[in-house]
Amino acid sequence: MxxxxxxxxxxxxVSLSLAFCFLAACxxxxxxxLLDATGSEAILPLHEKFLxxxxxxxxxTSAFCAQNSRSAEDLAALRDxxxxxxxxxEGIQSIQFxxxxxxxxxxxxxFWPDRKxxxxxxxEQFVIGDEAITLPALQDSSVVIQGLSxxxxxxxxxxxxxxxxxxxxxxxxxLNAAASNLQQVADFLHEGWHPSGKNYLGTWQSPGPDxxxxxxxxxxxxxxxxxxxxxxxxxxxxxxxxxxxxxGGQANTFLLEWWRSQQSREAILINLHSLQLxxxxxxxxxxxELLQARGATELSDTVTTQFDRAISxxxxxxxxxxxxxxxxxxxxxxxxxxxxxxxxLAAFKREIPSTLGITLGFNANDGD
Amino acid sequence: MPVFLRFFALVLLFSASLVRGENLNTTxxxxxxxxxxxxxxxxxxxxxxxxxxxxxxxxxxxxxxxDAWRKxxxxxxxxxxxxxxxxxxDDWEGALNAWPLDEGLIDYVSDDYFHEMGxxxxxxxxxxxxxxxxxxxxxxxxxxxxELIQSFHxxxxxxxxxxxxxxxxEFLLWGQDLNGTQAGAGERPYTDFVVxxxxxxxxxxxxxxxxxxVTTLLVSxxxxxxxxxxxxxxxxxxxxxxxxxxxxNSIVFSIGSLSLGELAGxxxxxxxxxxxxxxxxxxxxxxxxxxxxxxxxxxxxxxxxQYQRINGDSVGGPSLADFARKRAPEATEHLRRxxxxxxxxxxxxxxxxxxxxxxxxxxxxxxxxxxxxRALVMNAIDALVAQxxxxxxxxxxxxxxxxxxxxxx
Numbered sequence: 001m002x003x004x005x006x007x008x009x010x011x012x013x014v015s016l017s018l019a020f021c022f023l024a025a026c027x028x029x030x031x032x033x034l035l036d037a038t039g040s041e042a043i044l045p046l047h048e049k050f051l052x053x054x055x056x057x058x059x060x061t062s063a064f065c066a067q068n069s070r071s072a073e074d075l076a077a078l079r080d081x082x083x084x085x086x087x088x089x090e091g092i093q094s095i096q097f098x099x100x101x102x103x104x105x106x107x108x109x110x111f112w113p114d115r116k117x118x119x120x121x122x123x124e125q126f127v128i129g130d131e132a133i134t135l136p137a138l139q140d141s142s143v144v145i146q147g148l149s150x151x152x153x154x155x156x157x158x159x160x161x162x163x164x165x166x167x168x169x170x171x172x173x174x175l176n177a178a179a180s181n182l183q184q185v186a187d188f189l190h191e192g193w194h195p196s197g198k199n200y201l202g203t204w205q206s207p208g209p210d211x212x213x214x215x216x217x218x219x220x221x222x223x224x225x226x227x228x229x230x231x232x233x234x235x236x237x238x239x240x241x242x243x244x245x246x247x248g249g250q251a252n253t254f255l256l257e258w259w260r261s262q263q264s265r266e267a268i269l270i271n272l273h274s275l276q277l278x279x280x281x282x283x284x285x286x287x288x289e290l291l292q293a294r295g296a297t298e299l300s301d302t303v304t305t306q307f308d309r310a311i312s313x314x315x316x317x318x319x320x321x322x323x324x325x326x327x328x329x330x331x332x333x334x335x336x337x338x339x340x341x342x343x344x345l346a347a348f349k350r351e352i353p354s355t356l357g358i359t360l361g362f363n364a365n366d367g368d
Numbered sequence: 369m370p371v372f373l374r375f376f377a378l379v380l381l382f383s384a385s386l387v388r389g390e391n392l393n394t395t396x397x398x399x400x401x402x403x404x405x406x407x408x409x410x411x412x413x414x415x416x417x418x419x420x421x422x423x424x425x426x427x428x429x430x431x432x433x434x435d436a437w438r439k440x441x442x443x444x445x446x447x448x449x450x451x452x453x454x455x456x457x458d459d460w461e462g463a464l465n466a467w468p469l470d471e472g473l474i475d476y477v478s479d480d481y482f483h484e485m486g487x488x489x490x491x492x493x494x495x496x497x498x499x500x501x502x503x504x505x506x507x508x509x510x511x512x513x514x515e516l517i518q519s520f521h522x523x524x525x526x527x528x529x530x531x532x533x534x535x536x537x538e539f540l541l542w543g544q545d546l547n548g549t550q551a552g553a554g555e556r557p558y559t560d561f562v563v564x565x566x567x568x569x570x571x572x573x574x575x576x577x578x579x580x581x582v583t584t585l586l587v588s589x590x591x592x593x594x595x596x597x598x599x600x601x602x603x604x605x606x607x608x609x610x611x612x613x614x615x616x617n618s619i620v621f622s623i624g625s626l627s628l629g630e631l632a633g634x635x636x637x638x639x640x641x642x643x644x645x646x647x648x649x650x651x652x653x654x655x656x657x658x659x660x661x662x663x664x665x666x667x668x669x670x671x672x673x674q675y676q677r678i679n680g681d682s683v684g685g686p687s688l689a690d691f692a693r694k695r696a697p698e699a700t701e702h703l704r705r706x707x708x709x710x711x712x713x714x715x716x717x718x719x720x721x722x723x724x725x726x727x728x729x730x731x732x733x734x735x736x737x738x739x740x741x742r743a744l745v746m747n748a749i750d751a752l753v754a755q756x757x758x759x760x761x762x763x764x765x766x767x768x769x770x771x772x773x774x775x776x777x
Binding site: 104107111116117118140143144245248249250252253254255361 | 487763
């Protein structure tokens with residue numbers, strides 16, 4: 001980074017913080033500012049994006065399946081809409097508190113890792129089964145066939161050819177039902193968080209003795225830290241270490257997150273951007289600022305640098321993880337990414353909680 | 369009575385256990401020693417029944433070996449709560465209780481066998497192949513020894529390559545459960561172990577070798593674990609020298625991990641939500657309900673500092689419950705009740721699965737559209753989640769269970 005860019009960066013950061021401060025009443029304690037800013041700058045916009053992309057996917061799928069004949073170009077265009085919705089999901093995938101915990105929403109969207117290919121088996125059974133392929137029938141079925149994962153199978157695996165052939169209506173009906181279901185989940189999550197809906201955001205942002213979920217600010221901030229730990233763990237262990245055999249064993253690319261569409265690298269990049277957003281509240285009064293307010297400026301800056309390093313490492317990987325994970329040219333980036341994730345996890349599991357006097361729950365303590 | 373005397377009397381009253389030199393540390397060692405010893409005793413019993421089966425294969429000897437396997441699960445499943453706070457045990461346990469397995473590594477499987485995608489070992493069939501060709505290499509598997517089995521465990525880095533342990537033995541005693549979510553477990557015929565012309569499914573001599581060697585391995589693995597809890601063993605030493613608070617930390621951490629991530633999550637929620645019999649714990653024998661129940665009981669044992677051994681004896685001592693009750697009576701009581709509910713709700717799985725007239729096993733409970741089964745499993749999951757929350761509350765009140773505890777790493 002050149003000196004000029006660094007200046008601009010600092011300037012914009014200060015001015016943004018000031019602007020935020022001005023809008024959000026700076027008289028508030030830094031803890032409350034964190035909850036407010038993280039909600040409005042990270043959690044809500046991320047859910048809005050997922051909702052918008054799911055809606056678009058649902059509409060496009062419905063139009064795709066209503067056609068009398070479907071072309072390869074139509075399929076390619078619909079795949080793009082699927083990728084956009086999947087990206088929207090990856091933006092909120094790490095957020096493990098709030099409405100997502102209500103009736104297993106995450107599994108309706110994504111079933112992974114699917115070691116024994118349940119998705120293919122259960123999708124085929126559903127499509128050839130006696131029951132009509134409708135949204136209610138889908139919702140009564142196994143979660144593995146309900147969301148993005150099943151759609152990926154339909155759009156990228158064997159059924160894809162059928163979708164654009166003469167006898168693909170069953171597959172298209174399934175695709176259509178899954179897209180509608182996905183949109184319903186996105187809607188449920190958005191509505192669950194939004195102040196105009198069920199307003200879980202309000203619950204999270206108003207800790208206190210009467211608040212069952214968050215009896216004090218530490219509990220609310222702890223939920224945020226745990227969610228970041230969860231997101232980092234998933235990237236490190238489930239999205240890299242296990243599929244690529246980074247700690248012994250052989251790589252098994254079927255364990256990569258989106259091996260059918262070869263989008264696993266992109267998904268990690270989006271995860272990291274959204275985790276950084278959850279940390280910094282988009283350069284508003286995020287966890288980074290709270291650490292500074294508590295005198296841990298160095299830790300705050302180190303974590304920011306580590307996020308930047310991890311993001312640039314995954315961004316600099318050439319090609320897809322599925323095809324190119326073992327290429328010598330990518331070894332250094334992968335190593336940097338993996339080591340940086342370890343550093344970030346240490347920060348979020350130990351240094352940050354101990355600086356803030358917060359104890360994490362078992363989920364966040366697991367699987368070091 | 370002068371104040372200091374009154375105080376002294378109180379201390380005497382409450383510290384009978386202290387006089388005997390008992391504390392959380394000694395209880396922890398007592399319980400762990402007893403439960404692993406029981407696991408060993410019942411594994412040796414299993415071994416003698418397997419010897420009897422191999423000496424004279426018959427429906428009767430096969431059935432007796434299966435019963436012995438079920439009995440061996442009783443203490444082992446109760447031991448699992450010790451696993452999570454102790455990397456020393458966690459590293460060891462994969463050879464004994466890893467699942468789900470790609471059983472085609474070991475023996476014949478049906479045509480519609482589903483294995484982990486990309487697993488090189490999924491269809492090796494060690495029993496059928498004295499020489500195994502793989503990626504240009506040739507592996508000499510003529511003698512099926514415990515060492516050979518060990519060399520195939522987690523073969524090629526895949527966790528699905530489970531060559532040893534309870535579930536490998538379970539597969540050899542029962543065979544694949546081909547009934548899906550319908551009633552019925554694996555139905556391996558005893559003739560799979562017959563050496564003469566009546567040998568079914570081929571390679572009976574090698575199948576016998578495998579069963580014998582894998583059982584020997586189970587017993588020797590358990591012998592090693594028992595020794596580690598005896599005076600002079602590393603785990604005995606670890607828990608003798610730890611602070612009492614660190615032991616409390618360890619207990620909290622291990623119960624929390626088994627409760628939530630493992631039992632409620634991997635062992636119940638995954639199979640339930642995916643309606644996946646592939647993810648059932650004791651999937652060949654349909655013994656899963658018992659395994660879940662004894663997991664829950666094991667957690668309760670550790671909290672209350674009591675364990676009923678397989679011979680009926682009770683062992684125990686000062687417990688986390690005692691330790692916590694003085695400091696946080698309300699949170700302790702809350703957790704005690706929550707743990708009772710967990711035991712009760714996993715007991716309900718047992719009751720339904722062992723019903724005399726209309727039994728519903730775990731693999732039937734998780735069938736799509738089985739509302740009654742789903743409710744049973746969900747109740748158990750919810751109870752374990754509530755138990756974990758109560759445990760976290762207690763830990764917070766006591767200032768325990770933090771990431772920085774030496775027990776959690």
